[in-house]
Amino acid sequence: MTTTPADYPRDLVHDAKLRDGSYVHIRPIRPEDAPRLQELYGRLSRETAYHRFFTVMKRLPPDWAQILATVNYRRRLALVAEHEGASGAGVEIIGVGRYEPTDEPDTVEVAFVVQDDWQNRGLGTILVRDVLAAAAARGMRRFRAYVLSDNRRMLDLITRFGDVHERKTDQGVTELLFTRRAERAGATR
Numbered sequence: 629m630t631t632t633p634a635d636y637p638r639d640l641v642h643d644a645k646l647r648d649g650s651y652v653h654i655r656p657i658r659p660e661d662a663p664r665l666q667e668l669y670g671r672l673s674r675e676t677a678y679h680r681f682f683t684v685m686k687r688l689p690p691d692w693a694q695i696l697a698t699v700n701y702r703r704r705l706a707l708v709a710e711h712e713g714a715s716g717a718g719v720e721i722i723g724v725g726r727y728e729p730t731d732e733p734d735t736v737e738v739a740f741v742v743q744d745d746w747q748n749r750g751l752g753t754i755l756v757r758d759v760l761a762a763a764a765a766r767g768m769r770r771f772r773a774y775v776l777s778d779n780r781r782m783l784d785l786i787t788r789f790g791d792v793h794e795r796k797t798d799q800g801v802t803e804l805l806f807t808r809r810a811e812r813a814g815a816t817r
């Protein structure tokens with residue numbers, strides 16, 4: 629049975645059209661999504677998993693999946709993108725964007741992942757835009773991201789939507805501190 633937390637932000641639910649014409653359903657995560665986060669992890673290539681988690685595990689541990697799926701929709705929030713899976717597999721989560729609190733009150737850490745066969749269709753762009761907008765609406769002003777230094781796609785996405793104030797690279801990981809840039813035509817694709 630699907631339970632919906634009382635403070636579930638329904639205003640963040642919408643359908644989005646990707647560049648290839650397909651539609652995905654975007655909605656805030658729910659605690660019962662934990663098993664489907666594990667299934668998503670199981671479908672990721674090693675490279676995508678490594679770019680997201682900086683480690684490659686055989687599977688996403690159930691307790692970690694439960695933590696990732698359980699947010700308070702204010703200081704911690706995640707949006708999932710879902711789509712009907714192939715050959716009656718049911719609805720699958722194919723992308724996740726999230727923010728997590730940091731030690732600084734108005735600063736959150738963001739992270740994104742899109743399943744390999746859904747990449748390059750514009751979904752990452754939609755998740756970045758929606759997560760930053762949801763965070764800003766909840767009073768989060770500054771964003772941190774940890775991105776592998778060779779991850780041009782993610783670094784480009786951040787500079788498309790944000791004004792970068794700090795950037796440091798240590799052992800192949802680039803840490804960025806940025807603020808959300810007001811949306812303009814080029815940033816809403």
Ligand SMILES: CC(C)(COP(=O)(O)OP(=O)(O)OC[C@H]1O[C@@H](n2cnc3c(N)ncnc32)[C@H](O)[C@@H]1OP(=O)(O)O)[C@@H](O)C(=O)NCCC(=O)NCCS
Binds near residue numbers: 738750773
């Ligand atoms: C980063 C990620 C979320 C982007 O998702 P996506 O759905 O592929 O993103 P989009 O389709 O919106 O593409 C974003 C832009 O990157 C561009 N791009 C695609 N491949 C690229 C590459 N190899 N190098 C540079 N840019 C690239 C796309 O062309 C697009 O720009 P455009 O809109 O001007 O064409 C996805 O690739 C991913 O899950 N990567 C692994 C996990 C990860 O790196 N997470 C970041 C850690 S926070």
